Amino acid sequence: MDLSRLSHQEAAQLQGLLGRMLGEAPSQAAQGPMVVSGVPQAQPIPPVPGGGPRVLADMGQEALAGRNLGSAPAITPYRTLQHPIPSPSLPTTFGSGNTSQSIHSALGGPNTATPLGPMAPTAGSGIPRVMPSISQPFLGLQNLGRDISSQVNRERLSSASATIPRQPALQPRRQRRGRGPAVPPPSLQPVTPRNMTGCLMTPYGDNAIPNSFIRITVEVRPPLEDPSDDIILFRFRHTSFISRLEDYGLIRRYEVPVDLTVVNLIQQVSSDLQHSGFQYQFVRPVMSSTFEHENLDLQLLSYVNRGQPRHSDRQIRLQHAPLMPQVTIANLMSDRLNYANTGLSLDHDRFVIRLVVANYPISGIFSGRSQGPVVLRRHQCLSRRIYAEFRRDGLTVEANEEEGEETASSGGESDGERAMHAVRAEDPAGLGADVNDENIQPSEMLVPTQRTTRATSATRDVRVLLPSVDANDQIAMRMSAYFPKALWYRPWEPATGVFQTPLFDMTDLPHGVFQAASDGEIVGKFELHGSDVARLTMLFMDTVRVALDRKDFTELLAPQRAFYILEGDGTTRSLGDGVEREIISTAFERYKVSSAKWFSPRMDGFYSLATSQTLLSCNTIPSIRLRQQEELGALCALTFVYGMAPEPLDPCLFQYLLNDRDLEALQETYVEQWHPALHQLLKEWQAIGPGRDISQFETHFALYHDVQTAAMGERDDAAHDAIAVDILYRAIMGPEPPFHPEFEAFCAGFYLPCRNGFTLRKFANAFEGGSEAFIDIVYSSRIASSSTLQDRLTILPPFHGFTDELSALCGYEISDILTHFLSGIGVPCPERFEVAKAHFNPIVDLRNLASPTFRPRAFCWAATGSPTLDTNGSKIKISVVTDDDVNYAQGNQDWMAREGKISFRTCFRQVRMPASYIIQLATAVYDGTTEPRDFMSAIEDWLLTETLNAIGGHSFM
Structure with a gap:
């Protein structure tokens, strides 16, 4: 340094x-x-x-x-x-x-x-x-x-504090805002409630306690013929099993207090079954008890092993549960181990309670098999009918599963619960057989398994009868459930539905349906109010969606019902059955306007259901599409209830659906009635036989099967018969199988299930003559030509002097004018019509103006609220009235007559025309060049415009 x-x-x-x-x-x-x-x-x-x-x-x-x-x-x-x-x-x-x-x-x-x-x-x-x-x-x-550094720093700070201006004081720190309530992130509504509280409801009433009522579904199972057999809870076949129980009225839905005792609930269910259309009867026990809760006809079921599947065959089982008189539904809800498993005890927003008939057998009134007409009599075979179809859960039961030491413990099951149960094949003799019988020889149907239990280390062979099926066989088995091996090779015997009044005619079809749907139920009045038909249609469809969510149309089919169209001040403008018919027609016509989206053309001018995707990609079908198919099915069913043919759908399609998708229901005579060309083609196919040249069918197979006849050159008898079945199915239903998800969704709405077991399928089969007669009468409401409607018109005599005056002016009577109008096609005055069509309801499909049935269908729609005729044969009354007629209009007759307004009263099926306006058109001068060119063009243009204006608008004043 x-x-x-x-x-x-x-x-x-x-x-x-x-x-x-x-x-x-x-x-x-x-x-x-x-x-x-x-x-x-x-x-x-x-x-x-x-x-x-x-x-x-x-x-x-x-x-x-x-x-x-x-x-x-x-x-x-x-x-x-x-x-x-x-x-x-x-x-x-x-x-x-x-x-x-x-x-x-x-x-x-x-x-x-x-x-x-x-x-x-x-x-x-x-x-x-x-x-x-x-x-x-x-x-x-x-x-x-x-x-030195320290001194410099101190002097620097001292100088800065003396010379540099002091910074202003900081603002006081704001008090930190407290946290608000927690807000969960947005999420989709779960398909089912996460817990039992989702089944609780708040009843209406000033004194009602919230969550004091609960929605429940009661499943009643027929008794087992052998008490030692397992009671299986179906998961993989749940929909099929529940549908079968509903067919026999064994699914009951209630809204009851949570403190209701289970004993009282069982007594109510037992009474409902006895008073249902099936008129069930129970066998009393041999040894009765002095206590009421020990003599019940139905017994409560609980889960075995907490609802866990058995290791041997993956079956979940149920068992009889002892019941004390003080046990309530709330007690069952709180017992998650035995009754309230959230994965097994929820039916959407309903708590499921499972019961079984206490004593074998149970008897009820069902259809019997005979050579003559269908006979209703009491049967005791309900258990065999159901359990023959539902022996085990799933398509196959794997009995040869290997089980290691970690699964040797039953997890709470006793040795007896772990014993193997034989899946018995059908025994035609009805005698049964012991699986350990030394007479039984090993075969491909016998699968040996070994099982070790805690009680013993010895190994024993157990033979279980199981079909050896692969994936292809499973598909074939499922298809064989819907398709017979040949066409019309045996007589077909339809099933029948049973109600307190088992058979019906068309005299009062809607009333009969409403009574059957509410049989044994207490149902309130179904009432809707709206400013116009469009508003009422929207409210009605909201009610349909609620019924679809609940899988219960009881309230929608209530016997007491009223529909009102109100003015702005609340006064009634229109009411009655005609309003309801127009609501249903309006809702259904919205699908018809987009017919390419919902209907697929098939043979002989009829249509089937259109599917958006094939079966291979059906798992990606949007849920909104399936919901709309459900709504379409419900609307088609409601058109049947009111006797209105759901055109353009094929009547053979509904014959197939109303008989549980049984293709044998399409018998030869029925196909010939509705599809004569298809019937002729099938007869020719059957006559040609296998091994023969089939080039004459090239066009049909290319159009409906997307295959060339050369590919089917090698056929045996079985293949030839199966192709005939395929021809019939594809010509009517289409290329997709009957278990396509969109077909399933349509059927879910079309059957109109109710709490008491009612479905439209049962009602149609209970109709006199069966489902064929039911469909024929409904489709007789179709307007095939103008003459069909003219037979239903009644023209009342006009007032004195009108006929003579009109004849003198134009040479026509009012009947001649109507006949000429209804038989005409097209638009008489295109320029005037182009201006007027902006005021028509969108549900009017103007693309069919050139059809010979457009005018008669439109006139019937305006007069009755439906484009179909009444199946009860009622007439449409037409009258020509003076301007001061009190039934023509109320309070504004002069304005209506001057504008030439026609009064359509759908509830009474009445049409009133102002005579003064008709005379005005007859006395007008026409030059032959400008529209209208002559009197007939003017009168047709007037009738067409007034008719289309009335559809969906209700000109009833």
């Missing part, structure tokens, strides 16, 4: 530091220069002229060479807070020699004059001190600038 570059202050600081390190404190200037004992003293530094301080750097090399300079005052060390002024009692004197040499000597530098001893006493004290070694660097040199 070049000491010549140090300032006075730095030199003084260094001198003070050296003094402390050598054990001496620097003295004040008055005490004289500091000396270091044992170090040659340097000459005093001469004073600087002017009295200013002399910088140590002025000494140059002369001071380092030891030249004697003039004496100079001692340097006062810099005083700091860290280094206080030393006490005067500790004198600090330097020996002879210059300052530079002293510093270098203290630092152990090369200019040290004399070697220092290892230890020398401090002047003025007897304390020895350690002297620095010549060969060792001075310790603490790295701390030389610390005091």
Whole structure:
């Protein structure tokens, strides 16, 4: 380090530091220069002229060479807070020699004059001190600038605080806002409630306690013929099993208080079954009890092993549960292990309670098989009917599953519960057989398995009768359930539905349906109010969606019903059955307007259901599409209820659906009635036989089967018969199988299921003549031509003088005018019609204007609320009235007559025409060039415009 570059202050600081390190404190200037004992003293530094301080750097090399300079005052060390002024009692004197040499000597530098001893006493004290070694660097040199840096920082901060303006004070910190209530993130509504509380409901009424009522579904199972057989809970075949129970009225739905005892619930269910259309009868136990809850006809079922599948065959089983009289539904809801498993005990928003008939057998009124007409009689075979179809859950039961030591424990099952049960094949003799019978020989149908239990380590062989099926066989088995092996090879016997009034005619079809749907149920009045038909249609479809969600149309089919179209002030504009017919027609016509989206053309001008995707990609069908198919099915069923043919759908399609998708229901005579061309083609196919040339069918197979006849050249008898079945199915239903999801969705709405077991399928089969007669009568409402409607028109005699006046003016009577209008096609005045059509209801499909049935269908729709005729044979009354006729209009007759408004009253099927406007058209002058060109064009344009304006608008004033 070049000491010549140090300032006075730095030199003084260094001198003070050296003094402390050598054990001496620097003295004040008055005490004289500091000396270091044992170090040659340097000459005093001469004073600087002017009295200013002399910088140590002025000494140059002369001071380092030891030249004697003039004496100079001692340097006062810099005083700091860290280094206080030393006490005067500790004198600090330097020996002879210059300052530079002293510093270098203290630092152990090369200019040290004399070697220092290892230890020398401090002047003025007897304390020895350690002297620095010549060969060792001075310790603490790295701390030389610390005091200077600290002082600079302190002075900088002091100057800044005195000169720099103070910053304004910060704003007071706002109080942190408290957290609000937690908001869950958006999510989709779960398909089923996550717990039982989703089944609770808040009843209406001022004194009602929230969540005091619950929605429940009661499943009643027929008794097992062998009490030792397992009661299986179906998961994979749940929909099929529940549908079968509903067919026999064994699914009951209630809304009951949560504190209702299970005993009272069972008594209610038992009474409902006895008073249903099936008129069930129960067998009383041989040994009765004095306690009521021990003599119930139905017994409560609980889960075996907490509802866990059995390891051997993955079956979930149920068992009879003892019941105490004080047990309530709330108690069942709180028992998650035995009754309230959320994965098994929820039916959408309903708590499922499972019961079984206590004693075998149960009897009811069902259809019997005979050669004559269908006979209803009491049967005791319900258990065999159901359990023959539902023996085990799933299509196959894997009995040869290997089970390791980790699954040897039953997880709570007893040894008896783990015993293998034989899946018995059908026994025609009805005798049954022991699976361990030594007469049974091993075959491909017998699958040996080994099972080890905790009770014994011995292994025994158990043979279980199981069909060996692969994936292809499973598909074939499923298809065979819907398709017979041949066409019309045996007589077909339809099933029948049973109600308290089992057979019906068309005299009052809607009333009969409503009574059957509410049989044994307490149903309130179904009532809708709206400003017009469009508003009522929207409200009605909301009710249909609720019924679809609940799978219960009981409220929608209530016997007491009313539909009102109200004015702005609340007064009734129109009401009655005609309004309801128009609502259903309007809702159905919205599908017909988009016919390409919902209907697929088939043979003979009829249509089937259109599917959006094939079966291969059916798992990606949007849920909204399936819901709309359900709504379409419900609307088609409601058109049947009101005797309106759901055109353009094929009547054979509904014959197929109303008989549980049994293709044998399409018998030869029925196909010939509706599809004569298809019937002829099938007869030719059957007559040609296998192995013959079938090139004559090339067009049909290319159009409906997407296959060439050359690919079917090699056929045996079975294949030839199966192709005939395929021809019939594809020509009517289409290419997709009957278990396509969109077909399933359509059927879910079309059957109109109700709480008491009613379905439209049962009702149609209970109709006199069966489903064929039911469909024929409904489709007789179709308007095939203008003459069909003219047979239903009744033209009342006009007032005196009108006929003569009209004949004198134009040469026509009113009947001639109507006949000419209904038999015409197209638009009589295109320019005038183009202006008027902007006011028509969108449900009117103007694309069919050139059809010969467009005008009669439209006129019937305006007069009755439906484009079909009434199946009860009622007439449409047409009258020509004066302007002051009280039945023509109320309060605004003059305006209506002047504008030529026709009064259509759908509820009464009445049409009133103003005579003054007809005379006005007859007396007008026509030039033959501008529209209208003549009287007949003017009268047809007027009738067509008024008819289309009335559809969906209700001109009834």
